[in-house]
Amino acid sequence: MIPALLAQIGLPLLVRAVGSALSGSSNEVAKAAGAALKGVEEEIARGGLSGADLAEANRHIEAMAELDAGTERTWLAEINRTIRAEVASEDAYVRRMRPTFGYVVAVTWAAQMGAVAYVIATDPASAGAVVSALGSLGTIWTVGLSVLGIYVYKRSQEKQAAPPFEKANGFQALARMLGRS
Template identity: 65%
Template sequence: MIPAIIGALAAIAPSVIKWATDDDDAVKVAEQVGGIARRLAGSDDTEAAIKAIEADPRLHLDFQRAYLDWEFGMYRAETERLQIINRTVRAEVASQDAYVRRMRPTFGYIMAASWAVQMGALGYTIVTAPELAGEVITAMASLSTIWSVGLAVLGVYVYKRSAEKQPPSAEQLGILSALARRVAGPAGT
């Protein structure tokens, strides 16, 4: 039911889809944006409210305004979340504690060692006790969720570290560098 409501809401607010990134988010988005539609249309049924909004240009405009206010709040919440992450990473980088500064590579090494041990044990078990291969592989499959979380964290670490190593762009250089470039003129002239 929820995906159908998200699809119907996308007809009147296409950007609603980006906020429904997983099942929990889809439920929240459907309830919140559906609630806006129901309130404006004066209906208890989300689908009927969406049809009423599609049929009435004035109601559609009112919905768009209310939806944009809701979406602005979502962007604000996401910005606050990213600021917290940014402060955390900056604190990590500025830390005088060597372990805190080396947490990312340490986590990567631990993940690699864990994977090697697990695959070694899997291979050894399959070779020495082939009758248990099916059970062992099934047991390994049940670890896929925990591995996906760990690898996702590792992926973020690697991505962020790669971004930190990039040279600063013109926007990041600051006003003095921009003034110096303007005074000196384009490179090579």
């Protein structure tokens, strides 16, 4: 558990920081959340939240962080199982499907952008129509580039050495969760 002193210092600072950030938002829901956190800040200042209340809040944060870590472990295990199955496959195409998809996307994107640049340079009068026509391809490119981007991002993470799992206290877990969003 978090020592009572750390909980008494950490939670008020966190409430103040998050509350101030949300209160300055133009979004009405965020403003309401900021106002609610202002109320929590005032309650802490009045001594309305006891050490037991803070300890329970921290216990809840720890439980949420443990659930989140379990979900991530399961998700990564499934990804690794899939990748190992692809690598172990006797079918050469299955082993090379991801890089092939990346190369196809890169070549078609380059060809399309080269064609657009060529039309703009050689026939400026048609430039507006060509650029407008690109909008109709937006959905397909969004899907293709999203798949490619997620693959590259997650594959980069998989290649990094994962640190050993260590159980964080509630304040550390909350700080990590806030840092990811």
